[in-house]
Amino acid sequence: MAATTTATATATTVATGITSPSSQLAPNGRAVSALPFVVWMAVLVGVAGGAVAFHSRGSEDLFRLRQSRSLARNPTTVLGATQVQAVAAEAPEPVSAALRTHTALVRCLPGAGGTLRNPWSCAIRYRSGTRAHYRVIVQPDGRYIGTGTGIISGCCVKVPTLE
Numbered sequence: 374m375a376a377t378t379t380a381t382a383t384a385t386t387v388a389t390g391i392t393s394p395s396s397q398l399a400p401n402g403r404a405v406s407a408l409p410f411v412v413w414m415a416v417l418v419g420v421a422g423g424a425v426a427f428h429s430r431g432s433e434d435l436f437r438l439r440q441s442r443s444l445a446r447n448p449t450t451v452l453g454a455t456q457v458q459a460v461a462a463e464a465p466e467p468v469s470a471a472l473r474t475h476t477a478l479v480r481c482l483p484g485a486g487g488t489l490r491n492p493w494s495c496a497i498r499y500r501s502g503t504r505a506h507y508r509v510i511v512q513p514d515g516r517y518i519g520t521g522t523g524i525i526s527g528c529c530v531k532v533p534t535l536e
Contacts, residue, residue, distance in 0.1 A: 421448045451486075456532075458495070472501070493510075494509075495508075
């Protein structure tokens, strides 16, 4: 029976020049289907789409980081004394905890130009009359450290950014 089908399919191909779906036989005599080809193509398209999505993931955050760093190098605005004074005012009075009072006056002056204007010289007067002096360095991410009468450090000086 297989020989008759093959002979008929060959005769149809030779006579018309067109191959019919029934004439697409594998060497073992079974019909060849396009379904595995379609499935493999769908899998390859899915993998390629996943690779593109994975590659572009998080690029917006990377862009913001690069822009923030370039802003630190090419300032359009500068760090103001009020931002540094606000964090310096949180420094505890350099006396025993039971005798500490709140700040009465804080004054910070920039040491240089640029966006962050580091190092800052801060003088703090407390209600008890105690005075403290700190040399404060502000990092581009808002962290700061001050040395002098004591050591102060912390986070979140509001530095100039794109947002």
